[in-house]
Amino acid sequence: MGRITLDKVTKSFGDIEVIPPLDLTIDEGEFVVFVGPSGCGKSTLLRLIAGLEDVSSGQIRIDREDATHLPPAKRKLAMVFQSYALYPHMSVRKNIAFPLKMAGMSKEEQDKRVDYAAQVLNLSDYIDRKPGQLSGGQRQRVAIGRAIVREPAAFLFDEPLSNLDAALRVNMRLEISELHTKLKTTMVYVTHDQVEAMTMADKIVVLQAGRIEQVGSPLELYRAPRNRFVAGFIGSPKMNFITGEEAAKHGAHEIGVRPEHLQPSTESGMWKGTVGVGEHLGSDTFLHVHDTGLAETITVRASGEMALRHGDTIWLTPEADKIHKFDAAGLRVE
Amino acid sequence: MATQHSRAAARLMISPSVLLLLGWMLIPLGMTIYFSLLRYNLLMPGNNPYVGWENYKYFLTDPAFTAAIVNTLLLVGGVLLITVVGGVLLGLLLDQPMWGQGIVRILVIAPFFVMPTVSALVWKNMFMNPVNGLFAYLAQFLGLEPFDFLAQAPLMSIIGIVSWQWLPFATLILLTAMQSLDREQLEAAEMDGAGPFSRFFYIVVPHLARAVTVVVLIQTIFLLSVFAEILVTTNGGPGNASTNLTYLVYAESLLRFDVGTGSAGGVVAIVLANIVAIFLMRMIGKNLEA
Numbered sequence: 001m002g003r004i005t006l007d008k009v010t011k012s013f014g015d016i017e018v019i020p021p022l023d024l025t026i027d028e029g030e031f032v033v034f035v036g037p038s039g040c041g042k043s044t045l046l047r048l049i050a051g052l053e054d055v056s057s058g059q060i061r062i063d064r065e066d067a068t069h070l071p072p073a074k075r076k077l078a079m080v081f082q083s084y085a086l087y088p089h090m091s092v093r094k095n096i097a098f099p100l101k102m103a104g105m106s107k108e109e110q111d112k113r114v115d116y117a118a119q120v121l122n123l124s125d126y127i128d129r130k131p132g133q134l135s136g137g138q139r140q141r142v143a144i145g146r147a148i149v150r151e152p153a154a155f156l157f158d159e160p161l162s163n164l165d166a167a168l169r170v171n172m173r174l175e176i177s178e179l180h181t182k183l184k185t186t187m188v189y190v191t192h193d194q195v196e197a198m199t200m201a202d203k204i205v206v207l208q209a210g211r212i213e214q215v216g217s218p219l220e221l222y223r224a225p226r227n228r229f230v231a232g233f234i235g236s237p238k239m240n241f242i243t244g245e246e247a248a249k250h251g252a253h254e255i256g257v258r259p260e261h262l263q264p265s266t267e268s269g270m271w272k273g274t275v276g277v278g279e280h281l282g283s284d285t286f287l288h289v290h291d292t293g294l295a296e297t298i299t300v301r302a303s304g305e306m307a308l309r310h311g312d313t314i315w316l317t318p319e320a321d322k323i324h325k326f327d328a329a330g331l332r333v334e
Numbered sequence: 335m336a337t338q339h340s341r342a343a344a345r346l347m348i349s350p351s352v353l354l355l356l357g358w359m360l361i362p363l364g365m366t367i368y369f370s371l372l373r374y375n376l377l378m379p380g381n382n383p384y385v386g387w388e389n390y391k392y393f394l395t396d397p398a399f400t401a402a403i404v405n406t407l408l409l410v411g412g413v414l415l416i417t418v419v420g421g422v423l424l425g426l427l428l429d430q431p432m433w434g435q436g437i438v439r440i441l442v443i444a445p446f447f448v449m450p451t452v453s454a455l456v457w458k459n460m461f462m463n464p465v466n467g468l469f470a471y472l473a474q475f476l477g478l479e480p481f482d483f484l485a486q487a488p489l490m491s492i493i494g495i496v497s498w499q500w501l502p503f504a505t506l507i508l509l510t511a512m513q514s515l516d517r518e519q520l521e522a523a524e525m526d527g528a529g530p531f532s533r534f535f536y537i538v539v540p541h542l543a544r545a546v547t548v549v550v551l552i553q554t555i556f557l558l559s560v561f562a563e564i565l566v567t568t569n570g571g572p573g574n575a576s577t578n579l580t581y582l583v584y585a586e587s588l589l590r591f592d593v594g595t596g597s598a599g600g601v602v603a604i605v606l607a608n609i610v611a612i613f614l615m616r617m618i619g620k621n622l623e624a
Contacts, residue, residue: 052521073527085522089540098536099526146526 002063002153002186003028004049009058011044011210018044019210021058026154026188026203031180034190035197035233036207042190043158045207049188050079050156062153073102078147079156082163084139086131086146092118093127096145103150117145120182137168144179154186161196173199194234198222206230228330231256237286237301239324242294252325252333259286259299261322264306269315273298275308289314363604370597377591389598398574398582399599403606406578409493410557416497417553418546421504426534428505429512439509446502450562457495458484458567488568488576495563500556504549511545512538547618554614558607579603 004026011019019041026032034042047053049060051072060068067075078099086095093114100110118124121141131139140160147155157176161169177200180187191197197204198218206213206221206229214226218234225231231239239256247255263269264287273292278285282304289298300316308314325333370389372382393399428439445453461467462483470480483491515538523533561580564570570577570585577585583603587596 050525052524072521072525077525079522079525081518081522083516083518085516085518087519087523087537087540089543098523098528102527102532146522150526 004154004186004188005059005061005064006049007059007061009048009060010056011041011048011053012056017210019048022210022212024205024212024215026186029184029186031177031187031189031200031202032205033197033201033203034188034205034207035194036192036213037233038192040207041210042192042207044210046079046156046158046188046190050077051075076150076153077156078150078152078154079158080140080143080147080160082159084131084143084160084163086139086142088131091128091130092123092134092142092145095131095142096123096149099146099150113149114145117148120148120179121145136164137172140164140172141175144176148179148183152185154188157187157189159190159192161191162193169196176200195236198234204234206233224332225324226332228254228256228326231324231326231332237299240295240298242298244294246294247325250323250325253328254326254330256324256326257318257322260301261319262298262300263317263319264300264302264308265315265317266308266312267315269317271298271316271318273314273316275310275312275314278308278310280304287314289316292316366597366600368597369593370595370601372594374594374597375592382594385594389594390602393586393595393598393602398577401574402577402579402582405489405574405576406558406580408489409496409560409578410554412490412493413496413500413557414550414553416493417500417504418508418549420497420501421508421549422539422542422546424501424505425509425512426538428509442505443502445499446506448499450499450560451566453499454495454563454566457491457498462491484568485572488572492560492563492567492576495567496557496560499563500553503553507545507549508542511542515541551614551618554610558603558610579606 006022006024008021008023009019010017010021022045034045036042044053048055051067051070055068058068059066062075062077087098090098096114096117097110100113105113114127115124118127121144123138123141123145126134126138131142134142143160160176161172164172173196176187176189180200189196189200201218203215204218204221205215208229214221214230221230221234225234228241232241235258237259239258240262241254241256243254247253271292271294273289276288276290276297278287285302285304285306285308287300287302287308289300290296292298298316300314302308327333371384371386373385373388374382424442428435428442432438448456459467461469464470464480464482464485467480469483473480481487519537519541520533523537528536559580560578561584564576564578564581565584568576570581579599580603583596583599586592586599
C-alpha cells in the first residue's frame with residue numbers, strides 16, 4: 001500500500017513545458033518532501049499525483065496499478081490543501097465525515113472513524129463547531145482529520161503550514177511527523193521551506209524549474225549536494241560561495257563552505273575580514289563578514305558567547321574536509 | 335473627538351434633511367390614511383363625510399381582494415422560483431471558461447436595462463400576439479393552434495415577462511457569488527470522492543445561500559409592486575385573473591374614481607408588505623449572521 005511511481009511524466013500548459021520528463025519512485029511508508037523555490041513546479045507535481053491536473057505524457061502508478069487517467073477520487077489518495085479547504089457551512093464532524101459520506105458508508109461506521117480521528121488529533125472538544133470558529137492550527141488539524149478517516153494509500157500535503165505563525169508551525173511540524181510514525185502511511189509533502197524539508201523528510205526531492213536536482217535523505221543532501229543549486233538551497237544560513245583565485249587553489253571553478261564549517265578567530269586564520277551585522281540567537285551568533293576579498297559577504301557561525309562588534313577584525317579558517325568544490329557548470333567535483 | 339457641543343451642532347445641521355425626509359414620508363402616508371377614512375368619490379363631488387372603517391370593510395370583503403392577494407403571492411413566488419433556479423443554472427453556465435465571456439455576460443444582463451413597460455409591450459406584441467407573434471408563427475410552423483397567452487394564461491404570461499426582466503439580476507448576483515467560491519474547496523471535495531452533483535449540492539449550493547437570500551429580499555420588495563407589466567398587457571383581466579394588489583388599488587381609485595377605497599387598499603398593501611418584510615428580515619438576518 002502506498003508506493004507511487006512516476007515514469008517519464010511531463011506536464012505542459014499550452015506551449016510551456018512546466019515539468020520536463022521526470023522519473024521518481026516514492027516508497028511505501030516514506031515521508032517524501034518536494035522542496036524548491038516558488039514556481040519550481042513542486043505543487044504542479046503534487047497535483048499531477050493527486051489527479052487534479054492531467055499529465056501531458058508519461059505514466060503514474062500507484063501500488064503498481066496504472067493511475068494515469070484515474071479520477072482523483074479513485075486514486076485512494078488524500079490531500080491537505082494550503083488554504084485547508086474546509087467546508088465552511090459544515091461542522092467539524094461533518095467536514096471530517098464528508099469523504100465517508102461520499103463513499104456511502106453507514107452512519108455508525110462514519111461516527112466511529114470520525115471519533116477515532118478526532119481523538120488522534122485532539123479535536124474532540126470542538127467537534128461540533130464550524131471551521132470559522134477555529135484557530136489556524138485547529139483548522140489544519142481538521143483538514144488532516146478529513147484526510148485520515150479515508151485511510152488513504154498516501155497523504156499529499158500542499159504547503160500546509162504556510163498560513164500558520166512561526167511558533168505554531170514548529171508545533172504542527174512535530175505533530176505531522178508524529179502522525180507519520182503513528183500511521184506509517186506514505187506522505188508526500190510540498191514546501192518551499194528547506195527547514196521543514198530537513199526536519200521532516202525521510203527523503204527530500206529538490207526541484208528547480210520542474211527538474212529534479214537531487215533526491216536523497218536530508219543528511220545526504222547536506223553532506224554531498226550534487227550541484228551548486230542544491231548546495232545553496234539546503235542548509236540555513238546559506239552556504240558561502242567563493243570563486244576566483246581561492247577556488248583555483250582547491251582545483252575548482254567555485255568552492256562552497258557552510259557557515260558552521262568556518263572557524264572564527266580574533267587572532268589568526270586563513271581569511272581576514274571585518275565584522276558586519278551579527279545575528280544573535282543566543283546559542284549561536286551568525287556574523288556577516290565583509291572585506292575578505294573573496295565574496296561580498298561571508299556568513300560564519302560563531303558561538304553565542306563570542307564578543308565581537310561591528311567593525312572588528314576577524315579571521316576565518318575553513319575546515320579543509322568540509323569544502324565543497326564545483327566545476328564551471330555548477331556540478332560537484334570530488 | 336465629538337464633544338457634547340459638536341454633537342448638538344451636528345444634530346442641528348442634519349435636522350433640515352431629516353425633517354424633509356420625514357415629511358416626504360409621513361405626509362403622503364398621513365393623507366392616505368386620512369382619505370381612507372372618508373367617503374371620497376370623484377364622481378360624487380361635494381362634502382366628503384367621515385365614514386370610519388367602511389372603506390376597509392368594502393375593500394377587504396370585495397371578492398377581487400382575495401383574488402388579488404392570491405395573484406400577488408403567485409406572481410412573487412413564481413418569479414422568485416424561476417429567477418433563482420434559472421439564475422443558478424445560468425450562473426453555472428457563465429462561470430465556465432469560454433470564448434467571448436465578457437460580451438456574453440453583458441448580453442445576459444441586457445434585459446435588466448429595458449424598462450418594464452417597453453419589455454411588456456415587446457412581449458405582448460412581438461411574441462405573445464396570437465396572430466402576429468413569433469410564438470404564433472412557431473406554433474403554425476409546427477402545425478399547432480396558436481396559443482393566446484394573455485387571454486388563456488394571463489398570470490403565467492405575466493410571470494414569464496417579469497421573470498425575463500429579473501433573471502439577469504439574479505444571474506449576476508449568483509454568478510459573482512459562484513466566482514467567490516474557493517477553488518480548493520471544490521478540489522478537496524473532488525478528492526473526497528464527490529461527483530459533480532454532490533459537489534454542486536454540498537459545496538456550491540450552501541455557498542450560494544447568502545446570495546440567494548439577498549436576491550429573494552430585493553426581488554420581493556420590487557415584485558410586490560409589479561404594475562406596468564399588468565397595465566400594458568392584460569389590464570388585470572380577463573376578469574380578475576391577473577389583478578394583483580397594486581393593480582387593484584389602481585383600479586379602485588383611478589378606474590372607479592373611488593379615492594377612499596383606493597386609499598384603504600393602499601394602507602392594506604402597506605400592512606401586508608410590512609408583514610412580509612418582517613418575516614424576510616428575520617429569515618435573512620439569521621442567514622446573514624451564519
